[in-house]
Amino acid sequence: DIQMTQSPSSLSASVGDRVTITCRASQSISSYLNWYQQKPGKAPKLLIYAASSLQSGVPSRFSGSGSGTDFTLTISSLQPEDFATYYCQQSYSTLTGFGQGTRLEIK
Amino acid sequence: EVQLVESGGGLVQPGGSLRLSCAASGFTFSSYEMNWVRQAPGKGLEWVSYISSSGSTIYYADSVKGRFTISRDNAKNSLYLQMNSLRAEDTAVYYCARDGGRAGVRAFDIWGQGTMVTVSS
Numbered sequence: 001d002i003q004m005t006q007s008p009s010s011l012s013a014s015v016g017d018r019v020t021i022t023c024r025a026s027q028s029i030s031s032y033l034n035w036y037q038q039k040p041g042k043a044p045k046l047l048i049y050a051a052s053s054l055q056s057g058v059p060s061r062f063s064g065s066g067s068g069t070d071f072t073l074t075i076s077s078l079q080p081e082d083f084a085t086y087y088c089q090q091s092y093s094t095l096t097g098f099g100q101g102t103r104l105e106i107k
Numbered sequence: 108e109v110q111l112v113e114s115g116g117g118l119v120q121p122g123g124s125l126r127l128s129c130a131a132s133g134f135t136f137s138s139y140e141m142n143w144v145r146q147a148p149g150k151g152l153e154w155v156s157y158i159s160s161s162g163s164t165i166y167y168a169d170s171v172k173g174r175f176t177i178s179r180d181n182a183k184n185s186l187y188l189q190m191n192s193l194r195a196e197d198t199a200v201y202y203c204a205r206d207g208g209r210a211g212v213r214a215f216d217i218w219g220q221g222t223m224v225t226v227s228s
Contacts, residue, residue, distance in 0.1 A: 001169075032148050034214045036152075042204055043145075043218035044152065049160040050212040087152055096142075104185035 002026055002090050006099035012107040017078045021102045023071045023088035030093035035064055035073045038101075039084045045085075048073065078104075109133035109217055116222030123193050123226070129186040129203030129219055137161075137181035140206035142215060143188050145199035147175075152200075155187065157206070171197075192225045200224075206224050 003026040013019050023033065035048040046055045048064035051071055061076040077080055085104050091096040114125040139211070143155040156177040157166040165177055176189040186203050200221040207216030 032212050034212070036215075038152075043221055045216055045218070046207070046216045046217070047216035049207075049209040049216075053210055055209075055214075055216065058228045089152075089215075094157070095168065096154050096157070096213065098154065 002029060002093050002097060002099055004088055004090055005090055006086075006097040006102050007098065008012065008102060010103040010105065012105045014107045015078050015080055019075045019078055019104065021073045021086055021088075021104075023073070025069045025071075025090055025092075029090045029092035030070045031067050032062075032090055033061075033064075033066065033071045034089045034091060036087045036098075037082075038086045042063050044087065048091060059095065078099055080106075111183075111205065111217055111219035113203055113219040116201065116224045118227065119193055120228050121194060121226055124189070124191045125222070125224060127129045127188040127190065127201055127203075127222060131184045131186065131205075134205075134217075136179075140208070140213070141179060141224070142206055143177060143185045144184075144202045144204050144218075145197075146202070146221075147196075147199040147207040150199075155160045155201070158186070159165065171179040188225070193224075194225065195226050198224060198226050 005024045030049040033051045036044040038044040046054045052064045064093045110132045142157045147216045158177045173187035174192045178187045202221045203219045204215035
């Protein structure tokens with residue numbers, strides 16, 4: 001199985017900050033990497049697919065990069081509504097899987 | 108409006124069974140692959156199962172293989188998850204999720220609101 005490891009597990013930041021979350025795969029997954037945002041009590045929401053493509057309707061302050069084993073999600077200028085938990089997902093394998101999540105909190 | 112609505116969750120004893128349903132609307136259900144994803148209380152997301160658009164290809168996570176069965180009825184725009192031999196560790200919110208297939212990459216673009224399954228005596 002492909003293991004997905006996110007770092008950090010939690011992060012405190014302020015409105016207006018630039019934030020980067022990292023996701024590392026245990027083997028190369030090319031660009032088969034997606035990012036999701038989840039707020040408490042809500043279903044996850046797709047933000048980025050294929051490592052760097054922005055899902056329709058998602059603000060342009062969100063961006064993704066990387067290929068192979070190392071990927072990043074960047075939020076260029078944090079807004080109050082961005083405080084949530086973020087998950088990466090590999091879809092390279094038929095048995096897809098998620099990272100453990102990164103909780104983004106208000107400083 | 109594109110929508111997925113899960114139902115069928117509840118409290119069940121260890122060793123018991125439960126059948127979850129997911130009703131799709133607002134899109135051509137028969138054209139999309141579908142998945143079940145679960146989230147234990149306070150924990151992260153765990154993919155559970157996948158079914159192709161026709162139902163001919165199915166995958167399961169090792170944690171549920173042999174106990175859970177995914178199926179779909181395209182005429183009824185519905186996805187199902189039959190869960191047998193339930194264990195305490197199956198306690199979670201269960202989401203159905205549409206596989207949007209963006210740029211040749213599987214991505215879950217539409218999610219239901221989730222249904223809670225609690226396995227306890």
